[in-house]
Amino acid sequence: MATMREVALRAGVSVKTVSRVFNDDPHVLPDTRRRVQEALAGLNYTPNSLARTFRDGRAPVVGVAVPSISDPFFAAIAGGVEEVASRHDMSVVVTSLGEDGDRERELVESLLQRQVGALVMTPVAADQSYLARWAARTPVVVVDRPARGVDVDCFVEDDLGGARAATAHLLARGHRRVAFAGDRESVPTTANRLAGYRAALEEAGLEVDPRLVQLGASDPDGAAAAARRLAALDPAPTALFSSDARTTMVLVPALASRRMAVTGFGDFPMASMLSPALTVVDQDPAALGRRAAERAMRRLDGSVEGAGEHVVLPVRLLERSSCRPPDRLLELFPWTVPAGAERVVWSSAPSGAPTAPARG
Structure with missing residues (x-):
């Protein structure tokens, strides 16, 4: 053959x-x-998954490990991987890692021990150096968050640029007390988006008030506590940037009785149907999954060799109606009914090309 x-x-x-x-x-x-x-x-060339299994000792399967398959963002990544894998006559096995990182190594190595052909994963632990011995034989590609302690291919989105644009969008509407809400700063995406938020404030000549930064707001209790702390400030913030869709979704009910302009990183179902419709940094998780799977396939067939590459994909800011100026906040209604249209007001510079090799 x-x-x-x-x-x-x-x-x-x-x-x-x-x-x-x-x-x-x-x-x-x-x-x-x-x-x-x-x-x-x-030469009558055809891809033969069974032959590849016997020849390489690897199954015609792509392993996917993400924090939660029930999260629409990570489900879309898995869908993108599956789309590419199916074109290569490979199937996909998906596992959820959770968010605390304690079981990442156990769950990921369980996948790799099945001799999968490749692995696409979103890291949740603080260190992925255990992957080095596996990556020497099996293509490993990380998405959404970079790996630490190992040199593998990495596909992420423009977290810093998107957060800076979303915060600057609020500042351009006259807000001067802009809060930040998100997950733990140990999560790379949260840390990068917090850096983008701070950069926008500094570029506008504003000091970063640490009381306006509310972490641990990604579950209902944390979101409610963050909303209470922000409301108690004097002066209270008139706007808020939420660093991920999960945080935004639990913040919505916590903010229902408050008048506050909001932008969020990451679109989600019903965001455009809220009143006011939510302005978001729009991501493309399916594209992340496709790009990661395509790189894994090229590693498998030998058409890409050498060190891992770090690729940053562009994002865009979709303006809806949740970012009114401070003097128009009373026009906002509770977050309940459909309203508003949207327009793209900012996009990352087209990228998708490799930058420096990814380093742990």
Whole structure:
């Protein structure tokens, strides 16, 4: 049975180019595409998952490990992985890691011990150095959060830029007391978005008031406590930036009786149907999953070699109606009924290209 390397040799191209043609990448020159297609046909090349299992000792399966498969964001990542895996005649096994990190190694190594072909994961623990011995044999790609202590491919979104834009959007509407609410600062996405929030304040010439930063607000009790603490401040904040969709969803009922402009990092079902409709930094978790799975496939077929790469994908700010100026906050209604349209008011610079290699 012909291999992709044999196809590449006959066509006079790299293995990476063969992979791109096989996966119908539009960015291949017509003459190159023709030569590769002729080589594929001449050698009767077909991907054979069963043969790959016997040859490499790996199952035609991609393992996916995320904090919670019930979270729409991580479910979309898994869906993106599955979309790519199916095109390569591979199936997907998904496991939830939780958020405290205590069982990450146990659960991830349980997946890897099944000899999966590749692993796509969102780290939750403080250290992933245990992956080094596995990554030497099995492609490992992390998404949403970088890995620590190991050099693997990493696909994240523009957390700092999106948070800075969302906070600056509130400042541009005249708010000067803008609060921050989020998960733990030990979570890399929260830390990066907090840095973006602080950068926007500093760029506007405002001091960062530590009392306005409310962490641990990602569950109902934490959100309610954060809302009470913010309301007790004098002067109280007139606006708030929420650093992730889970925090935003539990903050909505806590803020129902308060007049406050809000932006949130991450869209979620019904965000556009609230009144006021919620302004959000829009992410594309399915694209994260697809990009991660595509990189894993290229590692598997040998078309990508060398050190892990760190890729930052762009985000955009969708303006809806939840960001009114301080003197118009009384026009806001409780967060209950459909209202408002949306428009894109900011986008990250197009990226998706590798920057420096990911480092632990």
